[in-house]
Amino acid sequence: MKRSLSFELLRYALILAAVAITLIPIVWMATMAFKPIPEWTASGADLTWWPRQPTLDNFRFIFGQETSELIVALDKTAVRPVISSLLSSIFGTLIAMVCGTAAAYGLSRFNVGGNLPLALVQLRLFPPMAVMIPIMIMWSFLGLVDSWWGLALVYGIVTLPFAFWLMKTFFDEMPREIEEAALVEGCSRFRVFMRITLPVMRAPLASSALFVFILNWSDYLIGLLLTTKEWVTVPVYMASLSSSMTGQLYGAKAALGLIAAVPPVVMGIAIQKYLVRGLTFGALKQ
Amino acid sequence: MSAMTAATTTRPDNPPKPATLAEEGRRLGLRMTLPTQILILFIAVFPLLMQIYISLTDWSPLDGVSWVQAYDSWNGFANFVDLIQDTRLWAALKRTFLVMIVCVPAQFFLALGLAVLFIDNFIGKRLFYSILLTPMMVVPSVAGYMFFMLFQSGGPINGLISGLTGFDVSIAWLSDPNLALIAVMIADVWQWTPLMFLILLAGLIGVPEDQLRAATLLGASWWQRFVTIMLPRIKIVIVIALAIRVVEIFKIFDTLYVMTGGGPGVATETISVYIYKITTQDLTWAYVAAIALFILITLSIVANMGLRRIARRS
Numbered sequence: 049m050k051r052s053l054s055f056e057l058l059r060y061a062l063i064l065a066a067v068a069i070t071l072i073p074i075v076w077m078a079t080m081a082f083k084p085i086p087e088w089t090a091s092g093a094d095l096t097w098w099p100r101q102p103t104l105d106n107f108r109f110i111f112g113q114e115t116s117e118l119i120v121a122l123d124k125t126a127v128r129p130v131i132s133s134l135l136s137s138i139f140g141t142l143i144a145m146v147c148g149t150a151a152a153y154g155l156s157r158f159n160v161g162g163n164l165p166l167a168l169v170q171l172r173l174f175p176p177m178a179v180m181i182p183i184m185i186m187w188s189f190l191g192l193v194d195s196w197w198g199l200a201l202v203y204g205i206v207t208l209p210f211a212f213w214l215m216k217t218f219f220d221e222m223p224r225e226i227e228e229a230a231l232v233e234g235c236s237r238f239r240v241f242m243r244i245t246l247p248v249m250r251a252p253l254a255s256s257a258l259f260v261f262i263l264n265w266s267d268y269l270i271g272l273l274l275t276t277k278e279w280v281t282v283p284v285y286m287a288s289l290s291s292s293m294t295g296q297l298y299g300a301k302a303a304l305g306l307i308a309a310v311p312p313v314v315m316g317i318a319i320q321k322y323l324v325r326g327l328t329f330g331a332l333k334q
Numbered sequence: 335m336s337a338m339t340a341a342t343t344t345r346p347d348n349p350p351k352p353a354t355l356a357e358e359g360r361r362l363g364l365r366m367t368l369p370t371q372i373l374i375l376f377i378a379v380f381p382l383l384m385q386i387y388i389s390l391t392d393w394s395p396l397d398g399v400s401w402v403q404a405y406d407s408w409n410g411f412a413n414f415v416d417l418i419q420d421t422r423l424w425a426a427l428k429r430t431f432l433v434m435i436v437c438v439p440a441q442f443f444l445a446l447g448l449a450v451l452f453i454d455n456f457i458g459k460r461l462f463y464s465i466l467l468t469p470m471m472v473v474p475s476v477a478g479y480m481f482f483m484l485f486q487s488g489g490p491i492n493g494l495i496s497g498l499t500g501f502d503v504s505i506a507w508l509s510d511p512n513l514a515l516i517a518v519m520i521a522d523v524w525q526w527t528p529l530m531f532l533i534l535l536a537g538l539i540g541v542p543e544d545q546l547r548a549a550t551l552l553g554a555s556w557w558q559r560f561v562t563i564m565l566p567r568i569k570i571v572i573v574i575a576l577a578i579r580v581v582e583i584f585k586i587f588d589t590l591y592v593m594t595g596g597g598p599g600v601a602t603e604t605i606s607v608y609i610y611k612i613t614t615q616d617l618t619w620a621y622v623a624a625i626a627l628f629i630l631i632t633l634s635i636v637a638n639m640g641l642r643r644i645a646r647r648s
Contacts, residue, residue: 056456059451059456060456062448062451063448063451063462063466066448066466067465067466070465070469070524071465072490073469073480073481073524074468074472074480076480076483076484076490077476077479077480077483097490146369147369147370147373150366150367150369150370151367151369151370151371153363153366154363154364154365154366155363155367157359157363158359158360158362158363159363160363160364160367161363161364161367161371164367164370164371164374167374168370170634171374171378173581173633173634173637174629174630174633175585175587175605175606175609175629175633176585176587176606177585177587177605177606177609177610177626178609178625178626178629179378179381179385179626179630181388181613181619181622181623181626182380182381182384182385182623183377183381184613185395185401186380186381186384188395189400189401202377204373205373205376205377208370208373231355236358237355237358237359237362238362241362262471265473266473266474266588268473268474268475268587268588268591268592269587269588269606269610272610273610273613273614283473283475283588286476286479287479287592298483301479305473305476305479305480308473308476309472309473309476312471312472312473313468313472315471316467316468316471317464317467317468317471320464320467323470323532324532324533327529327532327578328533328574328575328578
């Protein structure tokens, strides 16, 4: 459709304004991570958008290569939290994907499982805070508090609805002819699933897994409740980077925030076209 | 059911196989859903029963007895009576709804406006689209920290205002009770308008081109086409987008808690923050279980009413 010049100008003006607003917080944190302490203070004595003397000190600081009294006060570097976040997110994703994919296939092909889909939507509806008390009790009974596998288990269950719904829409769309050909050849149903369906669905599987990983990696509340010391995750550790002794460690927190923010943003851009389906439970199949 | 019809229609010349195949499929299907059923039992059904049990007692992890023996401090429905009189709970609920009724419409109209700009092609569309979607992929607690920095009294927001107005502004956004809630809302709008944008744009692109062209030929203005063709066509999309945001804002925690910790005082204490605080500070877990149950029941009623209405419409 042909548009007038003034419309085009207005469009670019509005979009650029939106882009600027979108980028301000991100740019501030990204540059903050490279600023030395004197370039930013809470009083705002020296407010600079671009680091005048860029430094990697903040990164060195949180990973403990810089000897400092502050890191002693913090008692731990960010290495453990990064490992904790990675382990719990990856294994949580594995649990969600294995169970979710199997259930989605069962439901999509054989129509079994009753009201499982609805139960999974309901599971997603409730505030996590409102269901955590019994989980905390169970976890302390089972000795799963403050362990990455305890976190992974909760993550797996919390993100299971997403894995299930994404994979179900993908299975629903997959042509059955491919599978039927193999069935005629005399393959068992399970062999068909393992040898034909899963390889064909490689791309959707990868996208769903990335999606679920982003959700697990983003968690703050569950990590806050279920870890105390040894296995705190990156967001929990980041939030704890301020104390009466050290004050707000702006630069260090920004460096850690940048490390936490980059993987999901990159993955998110990679699976952009699946985001709608993922977040709407396939209610919109665009 | 569908597997059976497929099997019988595609291979009529091979009579014994379809029945076994369908039966095999059914069994495999049941086995494949089993892990999920077990997990749901483990994480939803059993904990729910446990929650009901504990909510009827006065148990706390400090008691030194296991939760199984919580019946020692059985107190019937006292927790639920307390909850009705808990002014802090109702204030937190009210605050959550306030955030909801401000943020959801704000996100909706901003997103709709942006989506309209993105319907047809223009140079740089893909790049701008990717940039605009970025906020929703940023870890919420990290987004909370971003806005925590931005809203410091000496921070960049005040810096920008100073630059634009010429006055030396240093507003303490996060320590003023009224402004703190506004700052929290701004952060939520920043992070979640992209999701609305994504959903609405997906809906708008799905509107058939020929209908719009026909309307143009009939002399309909752009606005008329938008109101009479586009909006009605994406009604269900709009309902879904709004529903998702309403549900998610009800759960708001990460961003807000990192920004303000629920403060100053209780100025930004939403329902999740309130529950978190009494869970970790007061440790009155029986009471928390009662509040959680109350919320779960209320939400299920509301959600089921809403779901049924959407199901009837579509």
